Amino acid sequence: MNNLPPNIISDIQAIQAIDVIPTVLDVICRTTGMGFAAVARVTEDHWVTCAVLDHIDFGLVPGSELELKTTICDEISQSKKAVVIDHVAQDPAFREHHTPLMYGFQSYISMPIVKRDGTFFGTLCAIDPKPAKLRNPAVIGMFELYADLISLHLDQLEVFDETKKRLEEQERIAILREQFIAILGHDLRNPVGAIRNVAQLLQRGRVDQDSVERFAGVLLNSSHRMNGLIENIMDFARGRLGSGIVIHKQEEEIHSILNHVVAELSMIWPDRKIHTNFNLPQKLHCDGNRIAQLFSNLLSNALSHGDEKEPVIVEATLANNFTLSIQNSGTPIPQSMIDNLFEPFARGTTDQNTEGLGLGLYISSEIARSHSGSIVVNSDHIATEFKFIMPVY
Numbered sequence: 001m002n003n004l005p006p007n008i009i010s011d012i013q014a015i016q017a018i019d020v021i022p023t024v025l026d027v028i029c030r031t032t033g034m035g036f037a038a039v040a041r042v043t044e045d046h047w048v049t050c051a052v053l054d055h056i057d058f059g060l061v062p063g064s065e066l067e068l069k070t071t072i073c074d075e076i077s078q079s080k081k082a083v084v085i086d087h088v089a090q091d092p093a094f095r096e097h098h099t100p101l102m103y104g105f106q107s108y109i110s111m112p113i114v115k116r117d118g119t120f121f122g123t124l125c126a127i128d129p130k131p132a133k134l135r136n137p138a139v140i141g142m143f144e145l146y147a148d149l150i151s152l153h154l155d156q157l158e159v160f161d162e163t164k165k166r167l168e169e170q171e172r173i174a175i176l177r178e179q180f181i182a183i184l185g186h187d188l189r190n191p192v193g194a195i196r197n198v199a200q201l202l203q204r205g206r207v208d209q210d211s212v213e214r215f216a217g218v219l220l221n222s223s224h225r226m227n228g229l230i231e232n233i234m235d236f237a238r239g240r241l242g243s244g245i246v247i248h249k250q251e252e253e254i255h256s257i258l259n260h261v262v263a264e265l266s267m268i269w270p271d272r273k274i275h276t277n278f279n280l281p282q283k284l285h286c287d288g289n290r291i292a293q294l295f296s297n298l299l300s301n302a303l304s305h306g307d308e309k310e311p312v313i314v315e316a317t318l319a320n321n322f323t324l325s326i327q328n329s330g331t332p333i334p335q336s337m338i339d340n341l342f343e344p345f346a347r348g349t350t351d352q353n354t355e356g357l358g359l360g361l362y363i364s365s366e367i368a369r370s371h372s373g374s375i376v377v378n379s380d381h382i383a384t385e386f387k388f389i390m391p392v393y
Contacts, residue, residue, distance in 0.1 A: 003207035004063065009188060011041045011121070012063060018153045024146045025053035026125075032139060034107060034128035036060075039150065042073045042122040050122070056129060058103075072099050073110060075124045080120055082111045084140060087131035107132035108314040111143040116155045139314055191222035217270070224268050229267060231293070247370045253290035255280040257318055258324075261295045265366075269303045273311035279320045285393065286371055294367045295324060298375075298386045302328035307383070323374075325387040333379040 004012075025037040035056035041048045047068045049060050068074050072083050085091050085108040088100040100108065110125035115234060124147045132141070198215045203205065207215070255278055259312075262274050284291075302312045306328025313327040333341070342365040361375075368375050373390025 004046070004048060004065070008041055008043070008046055009063075012048065012050045014154060014157050015039050015041075015150070017152065017157065018064065020149070020153070021051045022053070024149070025051060028124075028126050028142070028146070029053055029055065031142060032107075032109070032126060032128075032132055032385055034109075034126045034132055034136060036128065037124075037126040039113070039124055040073060040122045042071075042077045042120070044068075044077075047071050047073055058127070061266075070099060070102055071106065072097070073125070076110055076112050076123055077120050079110045082109070082112060082140065082143065084135050086133060086135050090131075093131040095294060103127070104129055106130055107134060109134045109139070111140075111147040113147045113150050113154075115151050121151065127131070144319075154349060191226050194218050194222045220268065247287035247290050247367070249285055249287050252286055252291070254284040254288070254291065254316070254318065254322070256287070257288050257292050258295060258314070261292050261299060262314065265296065265299055265303060268300075268308045272303055272308065274299070274303075275311045275313050277313075277315045282318060284318060286322070286324055286390070290367045290370070294364045294388060295326075297325045297364045298324075298388070301360060301386070302326050302384070306330045318392065320392060322390050322392055325385055326387075327383045327385045329383055332381055333377070333384055338377050338379065344374070 012117045021039060025039075028037040029035065035054070037097045038049050038051045038060065039051045041050050045068065047066045048300075049062055049064045052060050052062055052064075054060060076083055085094050085100075088097075088108070089093050094100060094108075097270075100106070105127040107130065108125070109122045112123055113121040115121055124143060195218075198218050201211075201215065235314055258276070258278060258280075259279045262276060266272075266274060299312065299314065307330040310329035315325045315327075316324075317323045342361050365375050368388055368390065371390045373388060376387045376389065378385045
């Protein structure tokens, strides 16, 4: 069975999930006196047993496969009409047919199983080395009824699976929505509060030049954090709505892009040191804005969570791959958190008061994926490193 296509294996499992199938096969054998009954999945390329009752040692079990062209079911899949043979040797249409000659049966009945949408699933069939009286309304009607019953169960299983998937998706969305609202409320509180406090102080007047510069820094920092939240929310919404992270690749001066991000964040964290080592001798075919967003997220993460007394080290190389590494000292990230670090609303720190929706790393990983790249994380007591690697074509 392991060599079968996944969709065929799923169909076998679906048939075996129908509790009434063993009883159906048993009633068929008892009623007709035949020794073998089965439900077969029939496609353009495969004939595979899904359920079997074998009293004649025919040798098939669920998952067994016959060459399609050696079966009568190949013809039934085209016509979607039943084939009923009481006695092969006396049947002008089938006494020279290759299938009974190959498999040695004298009586045969096969009823197509057609789903409600009109698609052909397979057959409900029975065979025996001896003749049997099958061509009568009672037997044919029984097979038609059981084939319809199997079709109905298959349709119900599909509806159940689809309903289950929708419910699971709705539950997942509800959980994400609750997390989103709770974390958004928490993360906006601090920058909004800082802006409000600066506004109140300015309203009181008598502000000296040093205070103005300090207040300007607070406003810049707060607006940067709020803008980052808004951008991450927009990208998260696009991804969840199915459009994904949109990229527009062209030849980019990657050295200038990285330097710009470093300069921008140096203004936000003027007291932090960022050491860079770039070996970028040529342009990079990428979406420059998205790479800048990825780098900004990772560098902001290092500046926010790293040891304030130690520099953040940024290295970038461009050869067969473009590699961007951001390292910071500080408390290592536990392995249990690394495993889920790039999930939405996951946070790369054990500090519950840390700001950030927990979307930055998720969006960075999506940008990496859209460039056929990946982000690798290593964290220990010496350093935490986020490394973005993408192939260069």
